[in-house]
Amino acid sequence: MTIRFVTSNEGKVREAREYLTDDVEQIDYDYTEIQSDDLAEIAVAGAKEAFEETGRDDPVLVDDAGLFVDALGGFPGPYSSYAEDTVGVERVWNLVEQEENRRAKFRCVVAYYDGDEARTFEGAVPGRIVAPRGDGGFGYDPIFEHEGATMAEMSTERKNAVSHRGRALAKFADWLAEN
Ligand SMILES: O=c1nc[nH]c2c1ncn2[C@H]1C[C@H](O)[C@@H](COP(=O)(O)OP(=O)(O)OP(=O)(O)O)O1
Numbered sequence: 001m002t003i004r005f006v007t008s009n010e011g012k013v014r015e016a017r018e019y020l021t022d023d024v025e026q027i028d029y030d031y032t033e034i035q036s037d038d039l040a041e042i043a044v045a046g047a048k049e050a051f052e053e054t055g056r057d058d059p060v061l062v063d064d065a066g067l068f069v070d071a072l073g074g075f076p077g078p079y080s081s082y083a084e085d086t087v088g089v090e091r092v093w094n095l096v097e098q099e100e101n102r103r104a105k106f107r108c109v110v111a112y113y114d115g116d117e118a119r120t121f122e123g124a125v126p127g128r129i130v131a132p133r134g135d136g137g138f139g140y141d142p143i144f145e146h147e148g149a150t151m152a153e154m155s156t157e158r159k160n161a162v163s164h165r166g167r168a169l170a171k172f173a174d175w176l177a178e179n
């Protein structure tokens with residue numbers, strides 16, 4: 001089976017290919033990202049729209065993810081992509097730099113839709129916000145440290161083994177194998 005991963009983010013696709021045995025085709029369809037504080041709601045709405053608008057044949061996968069910083073009340077959260085495009089990763093670091101509590105989480109929801117019932121799979125990883133280090137990965141990876149390394153300092157394989165997306169994809173892969 002081919003899974004159509006609807007995203008403009010090549011980093012997400014690279015990570016999904018590392019994880020899933022099925023073929024993963026990237027579809028660069030720009031679905032509406034609804035405004036919600038619930039990643040699952042955003043991902044499901046996107047998956048349904050993308051499925052309807054891109055031919056209704058192979059099932060689609062949509063991944064909605066974000067960085068949730070404790071000291072900032074969960075900001076940027078569901079607005080992570082907007083914050084990255086506007087203020088940028090370096091200035092998100094600056095917001096946290098003075099805080100004593102640098103704890104944060106990456107969260108990810110992947111939504112799978114084949115025209116029947118939408119399924120969601122979630123993953124999260126705890127970490128700490130640090131000054132940018134490393135040049136792998138994408139997005140907030142350089143400022144997100146987990147067990148001593150930033151995610152930008154990890155190989156795709158190592159990042160997948162611990163990451164929010166890896167955990168969500170692992171659940172999805174298990175479900176897919178049984179269905
Ligand atoms: O593993 C990650 N490592 C670093 N940063 C990450 C990660 N996962 C999500 N993020 C950041 C990127 C973006 O600023 C936001 C997700 O936004 P999100 O809308 O889900 O993705 P996106 O706009 O990059 O691609 P698309 O919507 O086309 O799938 O959180």
Ligand SMILES: [Mg+2]
Pocket residue numbers: 033081
């Ligand atoms: Mg997006």
